[in-house]
Amino acid sequence: SQQGEEDPQALSIQEGENATMNCSYKTSINNLQWYRQNSGRGLVHLILIRSNEREKHSGRLRVTLDTSKKSSSLLITASRAADTASYFCATEEGAQKLVFGQGTRLTINP
Amino acid sequence: DVKVTQSSRYLVKRTGEKVFLECVQDMDHENMFWYRQDPGLGLRLIYFSYDVKMKEKGDIPEGYSVSREKKERFSLILESASTNQTSMYLCASSLFSVGGLFTDTQYFGPGTRLTVL
Numbered sequence: 001s002q003q004g005e006e007d008p009q010a011l012s013i014q015e016g017e018n019a020t021m022n023c024s025y026k027t028s029i030n031n032l033q034w035y036r037q038n039s040g041r042g043l044v045h046l047i048l049i050r051s052n053e054r055e056k057h058s059g060r061l062r063v064t065l066d067t068s069k070k071s072s073s074l075l076i077t078a079s080r081a082a083d084t085a086s087y088f089c090a091t092e093e094g095a096q097k098l099v100f101g102q103g104t105r106l107t108i109n110p
Numbered sequence: 111d112v113k114v115t116q117s118s119r120y121l122v123k124r125t126g127e128k129v130f131l132e133c134v135q136d137m138d139h140e141n142m143f144w145y146r147q148d149p150g151l152g153l154r155l156i157y158f159s160y161d162v163k164m165k166e167k168g169d170i171p172e173g174y175s176v177s178r179e180k181k182e183r184f185s186l187i188l189e190s191a192s193t194n195q196t197s198m199y200l201c202a203s204s205l206f207s208v209g210g211l212f213t214d215t216q217y218f219g220p221g222t223r224l225t226v227l
Contacts, residue, residue, distance in 0.1 A: 030213070033215065035218075040221070040223070041221060042200055042202075042218030042219050042220045042221050043200070043202075043225060044218070045215045045217070048215060060185070060216065063218065066188055080222075088152075088153070088214075092213040095207045095213060096158070096207055097143075097158060097168075097213065099155075099157065100152055100153040101152065102150070102152040103152065
């Protein structure tokens with residue numbers, strides 16, 4: 001089962017630019033999470049936004065949630081080479097499980 | 111910090127072998143998960159467990175089994191490895207969501223890249 005779908009599948013930008021990734025989902029949610037995965041490694045949790053929140057910040061990360069459109073976006077400002085990774089959104093499936101999208105592969109060019 | 115460890119980063123096995131992948135977490139989490147990740151297919155849930163000796167099938171359980179004898183340890187077993195089980199295997203853990211109000215953050219191990227020849 002696939003709930004979240006990220007867009008674009010791949011994104012390549014210059015260091016210092018902002019990167020925006022989008023996630024769309026199908027059913028009602030209590031929260032939506034974003035994760036990062038460096039090449040060949042496990043996923044790392046970045047941020048969780050609840051359904052009653054519209055925007056959340058963490059450092060250079062800004063996440064928005066529009067429950068009416070069933071979509072979320074992740075903005076990384078002032079990108080750095082170390083931000084090169086794949087980014088996944090995850091939504092709930094039942095009370096204990098998450099369903100992950102296929103991810104956006106972000107490349108930051110020096 | 112939550113730490114989830116997996117027994118091997120890289121593993122090479124032969125077709126037909128029985129393979130054990132071990133996962134240990136140190137934060138007393140009730141939930142543990144096994145995923146496989148393949149290019150173009152994303153993360154797919156194989157099995158999960160929300161308590162000792164409890165297990166539930168995920169989306170792709172065929173060819174796999176699991177064992178949870180202790181709260182901190184969740185093992186994935188490939189009874190007879192096949193080449194189509196070559197993949198990246200990821201273990202994760204999370205707190206149990208009481209009342210099912212929301213699904214908590216999952217903490218991932220570093221992954222095991224399994225190659226079956």
